[in-house]
Amino acid sequence: MSQTVFHPSIEGAQHGAKSLNDFLAYAKRSGAAGAQPSNYMLQGGSGFQSAKEIRDTFEKHGLHIDGVSGHCPIWVHTTAWTGSPSIRPFIPEDVAKKSPAEIEAWAEDYVLRLLDLLAELGVKIFPMFWGVAFGWELASGYPWGFWAGPGYDLLKEGQERFVKKTAKIRAHARKLRIKLCHEIHPGTAAATADEFLMLTSICDGDESFGVNADPSHCWDGESFESRFLKVGPWVYACHIKNHTVRPGFPLRSMEPQWGKRGMQFTDLATGDLNMQRYAELMLQIGYPQRYCKLMGSKSAPLVVEAESAHKDLDYTSANGIAYVRDHFQWPAAGGSFEDGMGA
Numbered sequence: 001m002s003q004t005v006f007h008p009s010i011e012g013a014q015h016g017a018k019s020l021n022d023f024l025a026y027a028k029r030s031g032a033a034g035a036q037p038s039n040y041m042l043q044g045g046s047g048f049q050s051a052k053e054i055r056d057t058f059e060k061h062g063l064h065i066d067g068v069s070g071h072c073p074i075w076v077h078t079t080a081w082t083g084s085p086s087i088r089p090f091i092p093e094d095v096a097k098k099s100p101a102e103i104e105a106w107a108e109d110y111v112l113r114l115l116d117l118l119a120e121l122g123v124k125i126f127p128m129f130w131g132v133a134f135g136w137e138l139a140s141g142y143p144w145g146f147w148a149g150p151g152y153d154l155l156k157e158g159q160e161r162f163v164k165k166t167a168k169i170r171a172h173a174r175k176l177r178i179k180l181c182h183e184i185h186p187g188t189a190a191a192t193a194d195e196f197l198m199l200t201s202i203c204d205g206d207e208s209f210g211v212n213a214d215p216s217h218c219w220d221g222e223s224f225e226s227r228f229l230k231v232g233p234w235v236y237a238c239h240i241k242n243h244t245v246r247p248g249f250p251l252r253s254m255e256p257q258w259g260k261r262g263m264q265f266t267d268l269a270t271g272d273l274n275m276q277r278y279a280e281l282m283l284q285i286g287y288p289q290r291y292c293k294l295m296g297s298k299s300a301p302l303v304v305e306a307e308s309a310h311k312d313l314d315y316t317s318a319n320g321i322a323y324v325r326d327h328f329q330w331p332a333a334g335g336s337f338e339d340g341m342g343a
Helices: 020-029 051-061 071-082 085-090 100-121 135-140 154-176 193-202 224-230 275-284 287-295 313-327
Strands: 006-010 125-128 179-182 209-213 235-240 242-245 263-266 300-304
Touching: 006 313, 020 051, 020 313, 051 100, 071 085, 071 100, 071 125, 071 154, 100 154, 125 209, 125 235, 125 287, 135 154, 154 179, 154 193, 179 235, 193 209, 193 224, 209 224, 224 275, 235 275, 235 287, 275 287, 275 300, 275 313, 287 300, 300 313
Parallel strands: 006 300, 125 179, 179 209, 209 235, 235 300
Antiparallel strands: 242 263
16 A cells, blocks of 8 residues: 555644644644644754754654744744734733834844754744735725825835835745745635735735645635635645634624634534545645655645634644544555556
């Protein structure tokens, strides 16, 4: 039998209360073959842990390093200009007191140093998402006609802002051959496949661009199939997560409690999305081959991201790892099932 193409992995951002060692021990106990720690788990002292310390911790637990999640610092970098206080949970208290321009400069330096660490680790996959480069008006997606008027054009200004603000990070990633894998997501610089393609266009097809596929964010009209078929050649990273949409409840509201929202994240087995079809789509668009070639791996991770509205975090993650292990470790077809018919 041919080798399986996927292995179970886990996203570290939601497990930020754990140290890297504790996170990897938990992942191993839960049956993961690899893990994707957050940038915060790699910090130590006044900077980052050394590449050797990080490698040694992964080797101690017998796990692959499947990339590093850096959603928060890059989102801060591309959102600070708006002056939004929503960036504060992701930056040190003393930095939060600075001006938007100073916070942006701090975040840029942080990301550049993080990219250097990834290069030293031999990690080429950087799941993340660009922040609100186009402003909160466009991020809301509200369909009214006030995005351009006398003396302003929010879309054009946002395009110019994005190209300028991200230039240094993109250039450094290109130099290091690291893929900046944007998670197409509400409240970011690209919430749809077409918006991501717009970013690639205004940046002249920048080779640093990638996509972190996640079907659970396709809840507002665009299916995961239509989204990831459009951006398939850019998919180098892959979350696996499910959701449910409650009929009759608004998808966009100011309700802070996840258990009351119209869209809720769920465990893998009980949501509205067909996870088998999603994994098969990842095969169709070539994600495993692309990942394995870049990372020198024998299989590609399906990275479990635990964000259930009702179930315990550790339970949901362990349950997701087991679900991937039990349901997605199948060998890919080497040809058509018709090949041997009539022989």
